[in-house]
Amino acid sequence: MSGIVSVATRKGLFTVQWARSEWSITRTAFLGDNVSMVLPGAHDGFLYAALEHGHFGAKLHRSRDSGATWEECEVPTYPPKPEGIEDLDPMRKTPIPWSLQRIWSLEQSDAGVLWCGTIPGGLFYSKDSGASWTFVESLWNRDERKQWFGGGADYPGIHSVCVDPRDAQWVTIGISCGGVWRTTDGGESWELGGQGMQAPYTPPEVAGDPNIQDTHRIVQCTAEPDVFWCQHHGGIYLSTDNCHSWRALSGVSPSAFGFAVAVHPANADTAWFVPAIKDEQRFPVDGKVVVTRTRDGGKSFDVLRQGLPQEHAYDLVYRHALDVDGTGDCLAFGSTSGSLWVSEDSGDHWTNVSTHLPPIHCVRFVPEP
Amino acid sequence: MAKVTFTANIQRHIPCPPMEVPGQTVREILERVFVRQPLMRSYILDDQGGVRKHMVVFVDGAQISDPRGLSDRVSASATVYVMQALSGG
Numbered sequence: 001m002s003g004i005v006s007v008a009t010r011k012g013l014f015t016v017q018w019a020r021s022e023w024s025i026t027r028t029a030f031l032g033d034n035v036s037m038v039l040p041g042a043h044d045g046f047l048y049a050a051l052e053h054g055h056f057g058a059k060l061h062r063s064r065d066s067g068a069t070w071e072e073c074e075v076p077t078y079p080p081k082p083e084g085i086e087d088l089d090p091m092r093k094t095p096i097p098w099s100l101q102r103i104w105s106l107e108q109s110d111a112g113v114l115w116c117g118t119i120p121g122g123l124f125y126s127k128d129s130g131a132s133w134t135f136v137e138s139l140w141n142r143d144e145r146k147q148w149f150g151g152g153a154d155y156p157g158i159h160s161v162c163v164d165p166r167d168a169q170w171v172t173i174g175i176s177c178g179g180v181w182r183t184t185d186g187g188e189s190w191e192l193g194g195q196g197m198q199a200p201y202t203p204p205e206v207a208g209d210p211n212i213q214d215t216h217r218i219v220q221c222t223a224e225p226d227v228f229w230c231q232h233h234g235g236i237y238l239s240t241d242n243c244h245s246w247r248a249l250s251g252v253s254p255s256a257f258g259f260a261v262a263v264h265p266a267n268a269d270t271a272w273f274v275p276a277i278k279d280e281q282r283f284p285v286d287g288k289v290v291v292t293r294t295r296d297g298g299k300s301f302d303v304l305r306q307g308l309p310q311e312h313a314y315d316l317v318y319r320h321a322l323d324v325d326g327t328g329d330c331l332a333f334g335s336t337s338g339s340l341w342v343s344e345d346s347g348d349h350w351t352n353v354s355t356h357l358p359p360i361h362c363v364r365f366v367p368e369p
Numbered sequence: 370m371a372k373v374t375f376t377a378n379i380q381r382h383i384p385c386p387p388m389e390v391p392g393q394t395v396r397e398i399l400e401r402v403f404v405r406q407p408l409m410r411s412y413i414l415d416d417q418g419g420v421r422k423h424m425v426v427f428v429d430g431a432q433i434s435d436p437r438g439l440s441d442r443v444s445a446s447a448t449v450y451v452m453q454a455l456s457g458g
Contacts, residue, residue: 055423055453056382056412072383072408078416099416 004366005323005332006047006067007340008035011358013049015067016332016340023342023353029067037103037320040366043112044129047366050103058100058118060130066366076100076116076124076133091149096120102153105320107161109168117158117173121148125187136187144192144211148178151214151233159319162220162228172228172243174218179210180230180243196246200234201279216259217319219271227268231261231319233279238298240268249298254285260322262331269297272324272347274317274333283314291333291347307350308341315339320362334360371398373449385409395426396439398449413451425454 003018013035015027030051036058037050046062049070053059061070081087081098089096097120105117114126116133123136139145148156153176160174169186172193179194194210202212214233221227230237230246235256237246249256257278264270273292276282284290289308292301309315315335322333331347334340338357341350370389379385383406390401403410415421420436427433427450433441443449 053382053412055421056379057415057421059382059411075411077411081417097415097417 004066005342006038006040006362006364006366007334007357007360008038008049008320008362008364009334009338009358009360010034013038013067014357016342016353023351025354027067029063029070030061036361037106038362038364039106039108039114040364041108041114041129042367043108043110046129048106048114048130050106052102058103060103062130073130074126074132076103076118076122076126076135078122079135079137087146089149089155090147092154096155101155102157104157104159105161105173107163109163110165111168113163113168115161115163115171117161119150119153119157120155121145121157121175121178123158123161123173123187138188139181139183139190142190145178147209147211148175149212151176151216160215160218162218164220164225165222166225172218172220174215174230176216177212177214177233179213180215180218180228180246182243193243194246195244196239196248197230197232197237198234198248217261219261219263221263221268222265224268227263229261229263229271231258231273233257236261236273236298247298249294252292252301253303254290254292257282258317259319260317260333262322262324264324264328265326266328267295270295270328270346271298272322272331274322276316282316284316287312287314289313289315289335289339291331291343291350293347302347304343304347304350306348307343307352309339313337318361321360323363323365325365326367330365332363332365334363336360370445371443371447371449373398373402373451375451376453378453379412379451383408383412392443394439395428395433395435395441395443395449398443399439423454425452426450427452 005016007014012031013029017026034052036052039048051059063070078098087096102119116124124133162172164170172182197213199207216231218230226242228239236249239246255275258275262272288310291304315337331343336359339355340353343350374387375385392398
Protein backbone atom coordinates (compact mmCIF):
# COMPACT_ATOMS: atom_id res chain seq x y z
CA MET A 1 0.00 0.00 0.00
CA SER A 2 1.20 3.51 -0.82
CA GLY A 3 0.97 5.48 2.39
CA ILE A 4 1.20 9.08 1.20
CA VAL A 5 -1.33 11.09 -0.77
CA SER A 6 -0.83 14.60 -2.16
CA VAL A 7 -4.00 16.66 -2.34
CA ALA A 8 -4.15 19.83 -4.45
CA THR A 9 -6.96 22.18 -3.47
CA ARG A 10 -8.37 25.64 -4.09
CA LYS A 11 -6.56 26.87 -1.00
CA GLY A 12 -3.34 24.91 -0.74
CA LEU A 13 -1.53 21.61 -1.01
CA PHE A 14 -2.01 18.96 1.64
CA THR A 15 -0.02 15.82 2.40
CA VAL A 16 -2.07 12.98 3.84
CA GLN A 17 -0.21 10.09 5.39
CA TRP A 18 -0.94 6.72 6.91
CA ALA A 19 0.57 6.74 10.39
CA ARG A 20 -0.36 5.25 13.73
CA SER A 21 -3.30 3.34 12.28
CA GLU A 22 -5.02 6.30 10.67
CA TRP A 23 -4.88 8.67 7.74
CA SER A 24 -4.12 12.23 8.74
CA ILE A 25 -2.90 15.51 7.29
CA THR A 26 0.80 15.77 8.05
CA ARG A 27 1.95 18.74 5.97
CA THR A 28 0.58 21.82 4.23
CA ALA A 29 2.01 24.12 1.60
CA PHE A 30 0.84 27.17 -0.37
CA LEU A 31 -2.01 27.80 2.07
CA GLY A 32 -4.45 30.28 0.56
CA ASP A 33 -3.24 29.68 -2.99
CA ASN A 34 -5.06 27.83 -5.73
CA VAL A 35 -3.16 24.60 -6.51
CA SER A 36 -4.43 23.31 -9.84
CA MET A 37 -2.25 20.22 -10.15
CA VAL A 38 0.26 18.14 -8.19
CA LEU A 39 2.67 15.49 -9.47
CA PRO A 40 5.00 13.28 -7.47
CA GLY A 41 7.75 12.85 -10.06
CA ALA A 42 8.46 9.14 -10.07
CA HIS A 43 11.60 9.52 -12.17
CA ASP A 44 13.38 12.55 -10.70
CA GLY A 45 11.95 12.51 -7.18
CA PHE A 46 10.63 16.06 -7.31
CA LEU A 47 7.18 16.89 -6.03
CA TYR A 48 5.64 19.38 -8.47
CA ALA A 49 2.84 21.80 -7.65
CA ALA A 50 1.11 24.02 -10.20
CA LEU A 51 -0.44 27.20 -8.83
CA GLU A 52 -3.02 29.45 -10.38
CA HIS A 53 -2.87 32.94 -8.95
CA GLY A 54 -5.86 35.07 -9.81
CA HIS A 55 -3.78 38.13 -10.57
CA PHE A 56 -0.31 36.79 -11.23
CA GLY A 57 -1.07 33.81 -13.47
CA ALA A 58 -0.12 30.14 -13.49
CA LYS A 59 3.10 29.13 -11.77
CA LEU A 60 5.06 25.93 -11.19
CA HIS A 61 7.01 24.98 -8.08
CA ARG A 62 9.00 21.87 -7.21
CA SER A 63 10.27 20.33 -4.01
CA ARG A 64 13.25 18.06 -3.49
CA ASP A 65 12.18 17.08 0.02
CA SER A 66 8.58 15.87 -0.35
CA GLY A 67 7.12 19.31 0.17
CA ALA A 68 9.14 20.62 3.12
CA THR A 69 10.75 23.33 0.99
CA TRP A 70 9.93 24.62 -2.50
CA GLU A 71 11.55 26.42 -5.38
CA GLU A 72 9.80 28.12 -8.26
CA CYS A 73 10.70 26.88 -11.73
CA GLU A 74 9.85 28.03 -15.21
CA VAL A 75 6.31 27.86 -16.48
CA PRO A 76 5.45 26.77 -19.99
CA THR A 77 5.20 29.87 -22.18
CA TYR A 78 3.26 30.21 -25.41
CA PRO A 79 5.15 31.55 -28.44
CA PRO A 80 4.52 35.03 -29.83
CA LYS A 81 1.30 35.10 -31.81
CA PRO A 82 2.11 36.00 -35.43
CA GLU A 83 0.60 39.20 -36.75
CA GLY A 84 -2.56 38.73 -38.76
CA ILE A 85 -3.43 35.29 -37.41
CA GLU A 86 -7.10 34.87 -36.59
CA ASP A 87 -7.52 32.28 -33.88
CA LEU A 88 -11.06 32.26 -32.53
CA ASP A 89 -12.98 30.01 -30.20
CA PRO A 90 -15.45 28.30 -32.55
CA MET A 91 -18.36 28.53 -30.13
CA ARG A 92 -18.09 32.14 -28.99
CA LYS A 93 -15.98 33.63 -31.79
CA THR A 94 -13.70 35.24 -29.22
CA PRO A 95 -9.89 35.20 -29.57
CA ILE A 96 -8.01 32.26 -28.14
CA PRO A 97 -5.30 33.74 -25.90
CA TRP A 98 -1.81 32.57 -26.81
CA SER A 99 -0.97 32.69 -23.15
CA LEU A 100 -0.91 30.13 -20.35
CA GLN A 101 -4.20 30.11 -18.47
CA ARG A 102 -3.88 26.91 -16.43
CA ILE A 103 -1.55 23.98 -15.94
CA TRP A 104 -4.19 21.30 -16.19
CA SER A 105 -2.21 18.07 -16.52
CA LEU A 106 1.28 17.07 -15.56
CA GLU A 107 2.90 13.66 -16.08
CA GLN A 108 6.42 12.27 -16.14
CA SER A 109 7.69 9.48 -18.37
CA ASP A 110 10.04 6.75 -17.25
CA ALA A 111 12.67 8.62 -19.22
CA GLY A 112 12.16 11.65 -17.00
CA VAL A 113 10.37 13.84 -19.53
CA LEU A 114 7.70 16.08 -17.99
CA TRP A 115 4.59 16.55 -20.12
CA CYS A 116 2.34 19.48 -19.37
CA GLY A 117 -1.15 19.95 -20.79
CA THR A 118 -2.62 23.42 -20.50
CA ILE A 119 -5.59 25.64 -21.08
CA PRO A 120 -5.98 27.04 -23.79
CA GLY A 121 -4.90 23.80 -25.47
CA GLY A 122 -1.13 23.92 -25.75
CA LEU A 123 1.09 20.95 -24.90
CA PHE A 124 4.63 21.33 -23.56
CA TYR A 125 7.44 19.06 -22.43
CA SER A 126 10.50 19.54 -20.27
CA LYS A 127 13.61 17.38 -20.23
CA ASP A 128 15.19 19.18 -17.29
CA SER A 129 12.60 18.86 -14.52
CA GLY A 130 10.85 22.11 -15.32
CA ALA A 131 13.90 24.34 -15.75
CA SER A 132 12.84 24.94 -19.37
CA TRP A 133 9.93 23.94 -21.60
CA THR A 134 9.42 23.12 -25.26
CA PHE A 135 6.13 24.05 -26.92
CA VAL A 136 4.72 21.25 -29.08
CA GLU A 137 4.06 23.28 -32.22
CA SER A 138 3.11 20.23 -34.28
CA LEU A 139 -0.09 19.85 -32.25
CA TRP A 140 -0.87 23.55 -31.87
CA ASN A 141 -0.52 24.07 -35.62
CA ARG A 142 -2.97 21.34 -36.58
CA ASP A 143 -5.93 22.76 -38.49
CA GLU A 144 -8.22 20.68 -36.32
CA ARG A 145 -7.30 22.76 -33.26
CA LYS A 146 -9.48 25.55 -34.63
CA GLN A 147 -12.50 23.36 -33.85
CA TRP A 148 -11.56 22.71 -30.22
CA PHE A 149 -13.59 24.53 -27.59
CA GLY A 150 -13.86 24.75 -23.84
CA GLY A 151 -16.06 22.37 -21.92
CA GLY A 152 -16.91 24.31 -18.78
CA ALA A 153 -13.78 26.43 -19.10
CA ASP A 154 -13.67 29.35 -21.49
CA TYR A 155 -11.01 27.73 -23.68
CA PRO A 156 -10.06 24.17 -24.63
CA GLY A 157 -7.60 22.33 -22.45
CA ILE A 158 -5.47 19.19 -22.25
CA HIS A 159 -6.50 17.35 -19.10
CA SER A 160 -4.94 13.92 -19.64
CA VAL A 161 -1.48 12.84 -20.76
CA CYS A 162 -0.74 9.11 -20.93
CA VAL A 163 2.86 8.10 -21.64
CA ASP A 164 2.96 4.54 -22.92
CA PRO A 165 4.97 2.26 -20.59
CA ARG A 166 6.27 0.35 -23.65
CA ASP A 167 7.76 3.37 -25.36
CA ALA A 168 8.02 6.89 -23.94
CA GLN A 169 7.70 8.30 -27.47
CA TRP A 170 4.09 7.10 -27.55
CA VAL A 171 1.92 9.68 -25.85
CA THR A 172 -1.86 9.94 -25.77
CA ILE A 173 -3.65 13.10 -24.70
CA GLY A 174 -7.26 13.95 -23.92
CA ILE A 175 -8.73 17.36 -24.71
CA SER A 176 -11.90 19.00 -23.51
CA CYS A 177 -13.27 19.52 -26.05
CA GLY A 178 -10.96 18.13 -28.70
CA GLY A 179 -11.08 14.36 -28.43
CA VAL A 180 -8.13 11.98 -28.15
CA TRP A 181 -4.81 12.57 -29.89
CA ARG A 182 -1.79 10.29 -30.14
CA THR A 183 1.85 10.60 -31.10
CA THR A 184 4.28 7.76 -31.66
CA ASP A 185 7.32 9.94 -32.24
CA GLY A 186 7.53 11.98 -29.07
CA GLY A 187 5.29 14.77 -30.35
CA GLU A 188 6.70 15.28 -33.84
CA SER A 189 3.41 14.24 -35.43
CA TRP A 190 -0.11 13.53 -34.23
CA GLU A 191 -3.13 11.48 -35.19
CA LEU A 192 -6.69 11.83 -34.00
CA GLY A 193 -8.08 8.68 -32.44
CA GLY A 194 -11.56 8.63 -31.10
CA GLN A 195 -13.83 6.76 -33.45
CA GLY A 196 -16.97 5.64 -31.73
CA MET A 197 -17.43 8.52 -29.32
CA GLN A 198 -20.62 10.54 -29.50
CA ALA A 199 -21.14 14.15 -28.42
CA PRO A 200 -24.78 14.38 -27.27
CA TYR A 201 -24.46 18.16 -26.88
CA THR A 202 -24.13 18.71 -30.64
CA PRO A 203 -26.43 18.17 -33.64
CA PRO A 204 -26.53 14.57 -34.84
CA GLU A 205 -24.72 15.47 -38.07
CA VAL A 206 -21.52 16.20 -36.16
CA ALA A 207 -22.00 14.20 -32.96
CA GLY A 208 -19.59 11.50 -34.09
CA ASP A 209 -16.76 13.86 -35.05
CA PRO A 210 -13.76 12.63 -33.01
CA ASN A 211 -12.30 16.14 -32.91
CA ILE A 212 -15.09 17.69 -30.84
CA GLN A 213 -15.49 15.02 -28.18
CA ASP A 214 -15.62 16.22 -24.57
CA THR A 215 -13.38 13.66 -22.97
CA HIS A 216 -13.44 14.45 -19.26
CA ARG A 217 -10.56 12.14 -18.34
CA ILE A 218 -8.54 9.36 -20.02
CA VAL A 219 -6.41 6.76 -18.24
CA GLN A 220 -4.23 3.94 -19.57
CA CYS A 221 -3.60 0.54 -17.96
CA THR A 222 0.08 0.10 -17.12
CA ALA A 223 0.14 -3.68 -17.57
CA GLU A 224 -2.15 -3.76 -20.60
CA PRO A 225 -1.38 -0.44 -22.28
CA ASP A 226 -3.59 -1.02 -25.31
CA VAL A 227 -6.52 -0.51 -22.94
CA PHE A 228 -7.78 2.98 -22.16
CA TRP A 229 -10.79 4.07 -20.13
CA CYS A 230 -12.50 7.39 -20.72
CA GLN A 231 -15.00 9.26 -18.61
CA HIS A 232 -16.69 11.26 -21.34
CA HIS A 233 -19.29 14.00 -21.02
CA GLY A 234 -21.74 11.59 -22.58
CA GLY A 235 -20.84 8.49 -20.57
CA ILE A 236 -18.17 5.87 -20.05
CA TYR A 237 -16.06 4.60 -22.98
CA LEU A 238 -13.54 1.79 -23.32
CA SER A 239 -10.83 1.30 -25.94
CA THR A 240 -8.89 -1.95 -26.24
CA ASP A 241 -7.01 -1.06 -29.42
CA ASN A 242 -4.78 1.82 -28.37
CA CYS A 243 -7.45 4.50 -28.76
CA HIS A 244 -8.22 3.80 -32.39
CA SER A 245 -11.81 2.94 -31.54
CA TRP A 246 -14.05 3.39 -28.51
CA ARG A 247 -17.10 1.60 -27.22
CA ALA A 248 -19.76 3.21 -25.05
CA LEU A 249 -20.83 1.24 -22.01
CA SER A 250 -24.54 1.15 -21.35
CA GLY A 251 -26.65 0.46 -18.30
CA VAL A 252 -24.27 2.02 -15.80
CA SER A 253 -26.14 2.72 -12.57
CA PRO A 254 -26.74 5.11 -10.88
CA SER A 255 -25.23 7.34 -13.60
CA ALA A 256 -22.63 7.17 -16.34
CA PHE A 257 -21.90 10.89 -16.02
CA GLY A 258 -18.89 12.08 -14.08
CA PHE A 259 -15.40 13.42 -14.45
CA ALA A 260 -12.94 11.03 -12.83
CA VAL A 261 -11.78 7.54 -13.77
CA ALA A 262 -8.99 5.32 -12.44
CA VAL A 263 -7.84 2.02 -13.91
CA HIS A 264 -6.18 -0.83 -12.03
CA PRO A 265 -2.48 -0.78 -12.93
CA ALA A 266 -2.29 -4.57 -13.40
CA ASN A 267 -5.80 -5.47 -14.54
CA ALA A 268 -7.31 -3.53 -17.41
CA ASP A 269 -10.79 -4.91 -16.75
CA THR A 270 -10.98 -3.10 -13.41
CA ALA A 271 -11.79 0.61 -13.31
CA TRP A 272 -13.46 3.04 -10.91
CA PHE A 273 -15.69 6.08 -11.45
CA VAL A 274 -17.48 8.60 -9.24
CA PRO A 275 -20.87 9.30 -10.80
CA ALA A 276 -23.13 12.34 -10.66
CA ILE A 277 -26.40 13.44 -12.21
CA LYS A 278 -25.74 14.63 -15.73
CA ASP A 279 -24.93 17.30 -16.73
CA GLU A 280 -26.45 20.62 -15.76
CA GLN A 281 -26.90 19.56 -12.13
CA ARG A 282 -23.71 17.67 -11.30
CA PHE A 283 -24.28 16.27 -7.83
CA PRO A 284 -24.55 12.67 -6.61
CA VAL A 285 -27.73 10.85 -7.51
CA ASP A 286 -30.19 11.13 -4.60
CA GLY A 287 -27.52 12.98 -2.58
CA LYS A 288 -25.65 9.71 -2.00
CA VAL A 289 -21.91 9.57 -2.73
CA VAL A 290 -20.96 6.30 -4.41
CA VAL A 291 -18.07 4.89 -6.41
CA THR A 292 -18.82 2.58 -9.32
CA ARG A 293 -16.38 -0.21 -10.10
CA THR A 294 -16.21 -2.68 -12.92
CA ARG A 295 -14.08 -5.83 -12.73
CA ASP A 296 -15.14 -7.33 -16.03
CA GLY A 297 -14.28 -4.71 -18.58
CA GLY A 298 -17.52 -2.81 -18.21
CA LYS A 299 -19.99 -5.68 -18.49
CA SER A 300 -21.19 -4.96 -14.96
CA PHE A 301 -20.61 -2.35 -12.27
CA ASP A 302 -20.54 -2.58 -8.48
CA VAL A 303 -21.96 0.40 -6.62
CA LEU A 304 -19.68 0.98 -3.63
CA ARG A 305 -21.01 3.04 -0.74
CA GLN A 306 -19.59 1.61 2.53
CA GLY A 307 -18.18 4.56 4.48
CA LEU A 308 -19.48 7.18 2.06
CA PRO A 309 -22.25 9.68 3.00
CA GLN A 310 -25.68 8.46 1.94
CA GLU A 311 -27.86 11.40 2.86
CA HIS A 312 -27.80 15.00 1.63
CA ALA A 313 -24.28 14.78 0.24
CA TYR A 314 -23.57 17.04 -2.73
CA ASP A 315 -19.92 16.27 -3.34
CA LEU A 316 -18.75 16.48 -6.94
CA VAL A 317 -15.43 14.86 -7.81
CA TYR A 318 -13.29 16.60 -10.37
CA ARG A 319 -11.42 14.72 -13.09
CA HIS A 320 -8.04 14.56 -11.35
CA ALA A 321 -9.41 13.95 -7.87
CA LEU A 322 -9.56 10.13 -7.97
CA ASP A 323 -6.41 8.02 -7.89
CA VAL A 324 -5.33 4.42 -7.40
CA ASP A 325 -1.94 3.40 -6.07
CA GLY A 326 0.59 1.07 -7.67
CA THR A 327 -0.86 -2.03 -6.04
CA GLY A 328 -4.38 -1.37 -7.31
CA ASP A 329 -5.75 -1.92 -3.80
CA CYS A 330 -5.62 1.57 -2.37
CA LEU A 331 -7.77 4.40 -3.75
CA ALA A 332 -8.41 7.98 -2.74
CA PHE A 333 -10.77 10.66 -3.92
CA GLY A 334 -11.67 14.19 -2.93
CA SER A 335 -14.61 16.42 -3.63
CA THR A 336 -15.56 19.99 -4.39
CA SER A 337 -17.06 20.09 -0.89
CA GLY A 338 -13.68 19.40 0.69
CA SER A 339 -14.18 15.81 1.68
CA LEU A 340 -11.44 13.24 1.21
CA TRP A 341 -11.85 9.48 1.37
CA VAL A 342 -9.39 6.59 1.20
CA SER A 343 -10.02 2.89 0.59
CA GLU A 344 -7.53 0.13 1.23
CA ASP A 345 -9.60 -2.69 -0.25
CA SER A 346 -10.24 -1.65 -3.84
CA GLY A 347 -13.19 0.51 -2.91
CA ASP A 348 -15.23 -1.96 -0.85
CA HIS A 349 -14.86 0.22 2.24
CA TRP A 350 -13.96 3.90 2.55
CA THR A 351 -12.47 5.95 5.36
CA ASN A 352 -13.16 9.65 5.60
CA VAL A 353 -9.98 11.65 6.15
CA SER A 354 -11.52 15.14 6.26
CA THR A 355 -14.76 16.93 5.50
CA HIS A 356 -13.28 20.40 5.87
CA LEU A 357 -10.64 20.77 3.18
CA PRO A 358 -10.96 23.42 0.47
CA PRO A 359 -12.44 22.29 -2.86
CA ILE A 360 -10.19 19.48 -4.10
CA HIS A 361 -8.72 19.60 -7.60
CA CYS A 362 -6.31 16.69 -7.64
CA VAL A 363 -5.46 13.63 -5.55
CA ARG A 364 -2.26 11.66 -6.19
CA PHE A 365 -0.62 8.75 -4.44
CA VAL A 366 3.10 9.25 -3.93
CA PRO A 367 4.85 6.18 -5.39
CA GLU A 368 6.91 4.07 -3.03
CA PRO A 369 10.63 4.84 -3.45
CA MET B 370 16.17 56.82 -13.06
CA ALA B 371 12.51 55.97 -12.57
CA LYS B 372 11.37 54.45 -9.33
CA VAL B 373 9.33 51.23 -9.61
CA THR B 374 7.18 49.88 -6.79
CA PHE B 375 5.14 46.71 -6.66
CA THR B 376 1.89 45.67 -5.01
CA ALA B 377 2.46 44.31 -1.53
CA ASN B 378 0.56 41.14 -2.36
CA ILE B 379 3.13 40.06 -4.92
CA GLN B 380 5.82 40.01 -2.23
CA ARG B 381 4.31 36.85 -0.75
CA HIS B 382 5.23 34.99 -3.90
CA ILE B 383 8.39 36.64 -5.11
CA PRO B 384 10.61 39.31 -3.55
CA CYS B 385 10.47 42.57 -5.47
CA PRO B 386 11.48 45.58 -3.40
CA PRO B 387 11.22 49.09 -4.90
CA MET B 388 13.84 49.59 -7.58
CA GLU B 389 15.37 52.53 -9.44
CA VAL B 390 16.00 51.67 -13.08
CA PRO B 391 16.73 53.62 -16.27
CA GLY B 392 14.38 53.66 -19.24
CA GLN B 393 12.20 55.93 -21.34
CA THR B 394 9.14 53.70 -21.75
CA VAL B 395 7.24 51.32 -19.49
CA ARG B 396 8.60 48.46 -21.61
CA GLU B 397 12.20 49.55 -21.10
CA ILE B 398 11.62 50.04 -17.38
CA LEU B 399 10.07 46.60 -16.89
CA GLU B 400 12.71 44.85 -18.99
CA ARG B 401 15.33 46.31 -16.64
CA VAL B 402 13.34 44.99 -13.70
CA PHE B 403 13.23 41.52 -15.23
CA VAL B 404 16.99 41.47 -15.68
CA ARG B 405 17.26 41.75 -11.91
CA GLN B 406 14.45 39.29 -11.18
CA PRO B 407 13.66 37.09 -14.22
CA LEU B 408 10.80 35.15 -12.60
CA MET B 409 8.91 38.39 -12.04
CA ARG B 410 8.12 38.67 -15.75
CA SER B 411 5.39 36.05 -15.67
CA TYR B 412 3.80 37.66 -12.60
CA ILE B 413 3.28 40.96 -14.40
CA LEU B 414 3.12 40.19 -18.13
CA ASP B 415 1.29 37.50 -20.09
CA ASP B 416 2.96 35.25 -22.67
CA GLN B 417 2.51 37.88 -25.40
CA GLY B 418 4.29 40.55 -23.38
CA GLY B 419 1.25 42.60 -22.41
CA VAL B 420 0.15 43.47 -18.89
CA ARG B 421 -1.75 40.58 -17.32
CA LYS B 422 -5.53 40.73 -17.48
CA HIS B 423 -5.87 41.46 -13.78
CA MET B 424 -2.79 43.62 -13.33
CA VAL B 425 -2.47 47.34 -13.93
CA VAL B 426 0.47 49.75 -14.28
CA PHE B 427 0.43 53.43 -13.34
CA VAL B 428 2.99 56.13 -14.14
CA ASP B 429 2.89 59.01 -11.67
CA GLY B 430 -0.62 58.07 -10.66
CA ALA B 431 -2.05 57.76 -14.18
CA GLN B 432 -2.96 54.37 -15.60
CA ILE B 433 -0.92 53.58 -18.70
CA SER B 434 -2.74 53.81 -22.03
CA ASP B 435 -0.93 51.00 -23.84
CA PRO B 436 -1.03 47.87 -21.64
CA ARG B 437 -0.25 45.64 -24.65
CA GLY B 438 2.68 47.52 -26.16
CA LEU B 439 3.91 49.26 -22.96
CA SER B 440 4.92 52.27 -25.05
CA ASP B 441 3.88 54.90 -22.48
CA ARG B 442 6.67 57.40 -21.86
CA VAL B 443 8.38 57.53 -18.49
CA SER B 444 10.35 60.56 -17.29
CA ALA B 445 13.56 60.22 -15.35
CA SER B 446 11.84 61.34 -12.16
CA ALA B 447 8.70 59.24 -12.61
CA THR B 448 7.31 56.65 -10.25
CA VAL B 449 5.94 53.47 -11.85
CA TYR B 450 3.41 51.49 -9.81
CA VAL B 451 2.75 47.82 -10.60
CA MET B 452 -0.57 46.99 -8.98
CA GLN B 453 -3.36 44.43 -8.94
CA ALA B 454 -6.42 45.46 -10.86
CA LEU B 455 -9.74 45.34 -9.05
CA SER B 456 -11.20 43.73 -12.15
CA GLY B 457 -11.11 40.29 -10.71
CA GLY B 458 -8.61 37.56 -10.11
